[in-house]
Amino acid sequence: MNRPDGEATIVFDGVCALCSGWVEFLLKRDRRQRYRFAAMQTPAGRELLQANGLDPDDPLSFLLIEGDAARTDSDAIVAILTGLGGAWRAAAALRLLPRAMRDPAYRWLARNRYRWFGKKAACYLPSAEQAHRFL
Template identity: 40%
Template sequence: MNRVILFDGECNFCDQSVQFIIKRDPIGYYKFASLQSDIGKKLLKQYNAPEDMDSFFLIDHNKCYFKSSAALQVCKNLKGLWKIPYFLLIIPRPIRDFFYEIIAKNRYKWFGKKDSCLLPSPEIRNRFL
């Protein structure tokens, strides 16, 4: 379990982001777990993730990334031109996180919310914890 993406399983934007990553990660670098799942809660606690965050985390080789850093770190292993945003890490984190937080705070209003997590298709079920 080297790379795990933790996401808000009730958020339509987060769900679409996971589907986006899966399509561009044919090798399967990433595994996924919702923040609402038992494994998601356990990993957040294990890595001392900030308790006031509830959208997207990346655990990569025993290091926890969050906010814009998590999203940009994920890009590093995607196929094609999606690797390019990784270089935005050169922008100071407070600036990157400012824009990330605007999306995170408005994601339910802009993209909607589900009552529960969707079950993954049989083809990708093994990528979910």
């Protein structure tokens, strides 16, 4: 999947209420439109997960792809927040916590996301103005 230089792709769980809220949060704050999105339930999302060694049928993680690099779990969250620029770059301080501490917390949230935040009947649908940012 070709992406213009400087663009990154986020593969997210399109039926997860928390994950869809995360995408809405990013759409509002990503003024440079740096991020594109693919729900993991779509053919493009499944392909990206498989190409990066993740099981699309057991989505406990989401994926950030920037150029030739792929990040998951807490590394992806920190990279996405710092990529927003401005004050969001302060999120880089989270890297001071070892990944061995950050990732279990992320996975605990991921395992419980449907129970705590709910599950939608269908994938997140972007507005007409946002559609160009979705694969």
